[in-house]
Amino acid sequence: MQAILNEQEILRREKLTQIRQMGIEPYPAELYPVNAYTKDIKKNFVPGTPPDTNNIVQLAGRLMSFRIQGSASFAELQDSTGRIQIYVRRDDLCPSENKEYYNTFFKKLLDIGDFVGIKGYVFQTQVGEISIHVTEINLLAKSLKALPIVKTDENGVSYDEVTDPEFKYRRRYVDLVVNPKVKDVFLKRTKIFQSVRDYLNSFEYLEVETPILQAIPGGATARPFITHHNALDIPLYMRIANELYLKRLIVGGFEGVYEFAKDFRNEGMDRTHNPEFTVLELYVAYKDYIWMAEFTENLLQKIAMDLYKTTDVQVGEKTISFKAPFQRLTMYEAIEKYTGIDISQKNEEELREVCKNLKIDVPAHAGKGKLIDEIFGETCEHHLIQPTFITDYPVEMSPLTKKHRSKAGLTERFELIVNGKEICNAYSELNDPIDQRERFEEQMKLQARGDDEAMFIDQDFLRALEYGMPPTSGIGFGMDRITMLFTNQSSIQDVLFFPQMRPEKIIEMAKTEDYLTIGVREELIPILQKLNIMTIAELKKVNPNKLFGDMGGMRKKLKLDQVKLPTKEEIEGWINS
Numbered sequence: 001m002q003a004i005l006n007e008q009e010i011l012r013r014e015k016l017t018q019i020r021q022m023g024i025e026p027y028p029a030e031l032y033p034v035n036a037y038t039k040d041i042k043k044n045f046v047p048g049t050p051p052d053t054n055n056i057v058q059l060a061g062r063l064m065s066f067r068i069q070g071s072a073s074f075a076e077l078q079d080s081t082g083r084i085q086i087y088v089r090r091d092d093l094c095p096s097e098n099k100e101y102y103n104t105f106f107k108k109l110l111d112i113g114d115f116v117g118i119k120g121y122v123f124q125t126q127v128g129e130i131s132i133h134v135t136e137i138n139l140l141a142k143s144l145k146a147l148p149i150v151k152t153d154e155n156g157v158s159y160d161e162v163t164d165p166e167f168k169y170r171r172r173y174v175d176l177v178v179n180p181k182v183k184d185v186f187l188k189r190t191k192i193f194q195s196v197r198d199y200l201n202s203f204e205y206l207e208v209e210t211p212i213l214q215a216i217p218g219g220a221t222a223r224p225f226i227t228h229h230n231a232l233d234i235p236l237y238m239r240i241a242n243e244l245y246l247k248r249l250i251v252g253g254f255e256g257v258y259e260f261a262k263d264f265r266n267e268g269m270d271r272t273h274n275p276e277f278t279v280l281e282l283y284v285a286y287k288d289y290i291w292m293a294e295f296t297e298n299l300l301q302k303i304a305m306d307l308y309k310t311t312d313v314q315v316g317e318k319t320i321s322f323k324a325p326f327q328r329l330t331m332y333e334a335i336e337k338y339t340g341i342d343i344s345q346k347n348e349e350e351l352r353e354v355c356k357n358l359k360i361d362v363p364a365h366a367g368k369g370k371l372i373d374e375i376f377g378e379t380c381e382h383h384l385i386q387p388t389f390i391t392d393y394p395v396e397m398s399p400l401t402k403k404h405r406s407k408a409g410l411t412e413r414f415e416l417i418v419n420g421k422e423i424c425n426a427y428s429e430l431n432d433p434i435d436q437r438e439r440f441e442e443q444m445k446l447q448a449r450g451d452d453e454a455m456f457i458d459q460d461f462l463r464a465l466e467y468g469m470p471p472t473s474g475i476g477f478g479m480d481r482i483t484m485l486f487t488n489q490s491s492i493q494d495v496l497f498f499p500q501m502r503p504e505k506i507i508e509m510a511k512t513e514d515y516l517t518i519g520v521r522e523e524l525i526p527i528l529q530k531l532n533i534m535t536i537a538e539l540k541k542v543n544p545n546k547l548f549g550d551m552g553g554m555r556k557k558l559k560l561d562q563v564k565l566p567t568k569e570e571i572e573g574w575i576n577s
Contacts, residue, residue: 039081113143205256210245219243238264287473297324365450369396426475433465
C-alpha cells in the first residue's frame with residue numbers, strides 16, 4: 001500500500017536525497033559520544049562566567065526551532081533533559097573558503113525535528129540566555145515528518161499544545177516530544193512505582209513473577225481473553241489477576257510476596273478502564289485486613305510525600321488529603337447513608353426490587369453479590385472523594401475472602417475509594433480449603449446462569465490450600481488509577497504510554513491507473529499530487545474552477561510548461577465520472 005505524502009513530507013524526502021548527494025549520511029551507524037546534558041549545563045553555569053573555548057561540550061538531540069540570520073543563526077536543541085539555545089556561525093562550521101556546509105546543509109536541508117549532535121562551548125548571550133556556541137554539527141537522523149509546532153514563552157508556559165486524543169494516544173512518541181507536561185506525567189509514574197517498591201522492600205517482601213498465560217483465569221470475577229496453545233493443543237487465558245499464584249507462594253513458605261503485574265480483561269473501555277492494565281498484588285502471612293488497611297494508609301501517604309513533600313494532592317479542583325488515618329464505612333453503612341435503605345437483611349428478590357426502585361439496570365442472571373455491587377457503585381462511589389475504606393462485604397461478593405470473625409454473612413474485606421473510584425481491594429484471605437471449594441461451586445452456578453465473569457474452579461489452587469496456608473492478608477492496587485490520582489489526570493489513557501485504540505483508518509493513495517480510469521492524463525498526475533490530491537475521493541470533492549486555477553499555478557511552479565493543462569470541462573468530467 002502506497003502511503004499518502006503531504007507537501008512537507010515530499011519536500012523532506014527531496015532534502016534527504018540532496019543530503020546524500022552532498023556525501024552526508026543522514027542515518028549514521030557509529031556511536032555519537034555525549035558528555036553533557038542541557039539540564040546540567042544550565043544548573044551548573046555561573047552567571048557572568050566568560051566563555052571557556054577550551055571546555056568543549058558535546059550534546060545530541062532534536063532541533064526544535066530555527067532563526068536563520070545570514071552568516072549566523074540561532075536554533076534550539078532538545079535532549080532528554082530539556083532545551084537549550086544554540087548559536088551557529090558560518091565561519092565556525094566552515095573555516096575554509098567552501099561555505100556550502102553552512103549555506104546549504106545547515107540553512108536549507110536541516111528541519112525542525114532532525115536529530116543532530118553538536119560540539120561547542122557554553123556562553124551567555126547579551127540578554128542573559130545560557131547557550132552553546134557551536135563549532136561542529138552532525139546530522140544523526142533526518143526527520144521525514146513535521147512535528148506539530150508548540151510555542152513556549154520565556155516562563156516555560158506552552159501554547160497551542162497538541163490536545164487531540166486521537167493524535168496523542170496513537171502517536172505518543174510525538175506527544176512526548178512536543179508536550180513537556182506529558183513526559184512529566186510518566187516520570188512521576190516511574191517515581192510512584194519506585195516509591196511503592198522501596199516501601200515493600202523495606203519489609204523484605206520478595207518481588208516475584210507469575211504466569212500471564214494461565215490454564216484457568218482465576219483470582220477475580222472478570223471476562224478473560226482466550227487464546228490457544230498449538231503445541232499443547234489447549235486453550236489458555238490471559239490472566240485477569242495473579243492472586244492465586246501468589247497465594248501458592250505463601251503456601252510454599254514465603255512470608256511476603258508481591259508482583260507488579262500486567263492483567264487483561266476483555267471488558268468495556270472508558271476513562272478508568274483499559275483492557276490491559278497494571279496492578280500491584282501483595283500477600284503477607286500472619287496478617288489480616290485490619291493490618292492491611294493501616295499498611296495501605298502509610299503507603300499512600302509515603303507516595304504523596306515522595307512526590308510532593310506534602311500529603312495534600314491536587315486532583316482537578318479538589319484537594320485530596322492522603323494523611324493517615326482514612327475514613328472507614330462498612331458497605332451496608334455506606335449504602336444506607338447515601339440511599340436511606342438498609343439492605344443488610346434483604347434476599348436476592350428484595351435486592352432486585354431495590355435496584356428497580358433506584359432505576360438501576362441489572363442483568364437477569366445477576367446474583368445477590370452482583371446486585372449489591374451495582375447498588376453500591378451507582379449510589380455511593382461518586383460521593384467518596386476523600387480516601388475512604390469500605391469494609392465488611394457480603395459473602396456473595398467475595399468468593400476468595402475469609403468470613404468475618406464476628407458478623408454473620410459478611411467477609412473481612414475492604415476497598416479503598418478515592419475521588420469516586422476504587423484504587424485497591426484487600427482481604428483477610430480465605431485459607432479454609434473446604435469453604436473455598438464451596439465458594440467456587442457457587443461461582444460455577446452463576447456461570448450456569450449466564451454470568452461470564454464468574455470464577456472458574458481452580459483445582460490445583462484448592463490442592464495447594466489443602467497442604468495448608470497460614471492466615472494471610474492480601475491486597476491488589478490499581479497502579480494506573482493511583483497514577484491518575486497522583487498526577488492529576490482524568491483519563492487512564494493519559495497515564496499509559498500506548499493505550500488500546502480502535503484500528504486506525506488508513507487512506508490508500510490512488511495509483512496511476514486509478515487516475516487514468518477517470519480520464520486524468522498521466523502527465524497531469526504529479527501536478528495533482530503536488531496539490532495534495534492523493535485519492536480519487538479527494539479529487540471528486542474539489543471545486544473544478546479552483547482546481548483549474550491551482551493546476552495552472554502548480555504547473556508553473558514545477559516548470560512543466562510543456563504539459564498541456566486540462567480544460568474546465570475535462571476537470572468536471574473527472575469529478576462527475
